[in-house]
Amino acid sequence: MHHPLLFVLAALTLIAIPGPNHLxxxxxxxxxxxxxxxxxxxxxxxxxxxxVAAAAAGLSALIAAxxxxxxxxxxxxxxxxxxxxxxxxxxxxxxxxxxxxARPPHxxxxxxxxxxxxxxxxxxxxLAFLPQxxxxxxxxxxxxxxxxxxxxxxxxxxxxxxxxIGAGSIGGWLRERPAFRRRQRYATGLIYLALGAAAAFxxxxxxxxx
Numbered sequence: 449m450h451h452p453l454l455f456v457l458a459a460l461t462l463i464a465i466p467g468p469n470h471l472x473x474x475x476x477x478x479x480x481x482x483x484x485x486x487x488x489x490x491x492x493x494x495x496x497x498x499x500v501a502a503a504a505a506g507l508s509a510l511i512a513a514x515x516x517x518x519x520x521x522x523x524x525x526x527x528x529x530x531x532x533x534x535x536x537x538x539x540x541x542x543x544x545x546x547x548x549x550a551r552p553p554h555x556x557x558x559x560x561x562x563x564x565x566x567x568x569x570x571x572x573x574x575l576a577f578l579p580q581x582x583x584x585x586x587x588x589x590x591x592x593x594x595x596x597x598x599x600x601x602x603x604x605x606x607x608x609x610x611x612x613i614g615a616g617s618i619g620g621w622l623r624e625r626p627a628f629r630r631r632q633r634y635a636t637g638l639i640y641l642a643l644g645a646a647a648a649f650x651x652x653x654x655x656x657x658x
């Protein structure tokens with residue numbers, strides 16, 4: 449493993465930049481509370497671990513090189529986010545109801561995992577980032593990539609929790625205001641739609657076909 453400290457600093461810098469996962473966790477935390485945000489974070493980073501395992505095993509490179517496989521993953525992720533938007537927007541309009549109903553904990557966790565698992569940009573990120581810090585002369589390249597990926601996931605989980613706790617606290621204050629409750633599901637649904645559009649147009653387009 450090349451320069452462990454440099455890797456940690458690079459991972460911290462990249463993870464500190466707000467991205468789709470942070471936006472998803474923030475939206476979930478504001479809509480359903482801090483607990484839902486933290487469960488979403490756990491789900492997201494579980495998806496990250498699956499991506500790490502796939503990268504270490506060489507499966508991510510195969511997916512990224514296949515227009516068919518990459519396209520299926522891309523549109524599956526977009527479709528799932530659109531489904532989350534639909535599920536959010538179809539809620540009732542009663543002014544006294546919380547705009548987005550809290551989901552069962554296992555469902556919140558699963559949503560977070562699937563959102564990240566179907567995000568093709570995560571595949572491209574690990575393919576571009578992890579190999580830069582692998583020492584091929586030290587052998588056991590898959591193991592090195594797995595360790596680097598695990599460190600990245602742990603750093604990501606800490607950052608996700610920060611977003612979840614902060615947004616959950618803000619959401620608790622906002623949910624006490626009737627005007628926010630009436631608009632909350634529309635804002636959350638639009639965020640999911642925007643994330644779905646971003647997933648649908650994720651690139652670059654692979655050069656080879658399956």
